[in-house]
Amino acid sequence: MSDPTPILEADAVEYSYGRGAQVLHGVSLKLAPGDALGLVGESGAGKTSVLRLLLGLATPTRGRVLFDGDPLRGDDRRGIRSLRRAVQPVYQDPFSSLDPRMTVGASIAEPLRSLGVERDRALVEARVAELLTAVDLDPDAAKRYPDAFSGGQRQRIAIARALAPRPRVLLADEPVSALDTSVRMTVIDLLQRLAREQGIAMLLVSHDLTIVSALCRRMAVLEAGRVVEEGPTGELLTAPKHPYTSRLVASVPRLPAA
Incomplete structure (x- = not known):
């Protein structure tokens, strides 16, 4: 049986900011249905640039981004x-991803209306309540404003908003790095559960190998705009082949068992 067509694919993409230095060099990645891929690397490696290309917010200088x-x-x-x-x-930042002037319910409903998914008021309200329940918040939270919630709760709201149009892919950019250590694992567990239950593919952009090991079956390592190693997460963490991957793994005091 042939492999399914990837939902998203970066095919040898290169990217430069205007006339500035080139930040991506021939990056190729595939995200298949139900996949969980971690894109890791230090600050400045080009992770956010890859994310912008996959979201259609920027156009490759060379190469292609494919959707279906x-x-x-x-x-x-x-x-x-x-x-x-x-x-x-x-x-990354749950405190800036929600409009403080909008109620939580209005924020979650916004993509339903802007993307033409649903406009009927009763159905929108029902979907908002369903999503808040899915992220372990009370549906009454829809009536409140973001400043009434903690950082972890706001990130749950942001996840609910992302899930509103029933996406096939979540692109998560350092989704727990701005949160207190005590609430990080609860958000990670939530992402893992939702991706599994709803069959959503996920690309997790992170510098934190502990988070990637918890969420992602595969991992790609980005160094200075180039993918230097890719494969099953457990294999790359226990037997890295590239020196850069080895340095990343060595920088983590302790990793959970694969």
């Missing part, structure tokens, strides 16, 4: 709209 096997083009409004429904981001 078709090249993504910035002038293809229908293709970009389909991508927006299917691929949703979860950002």
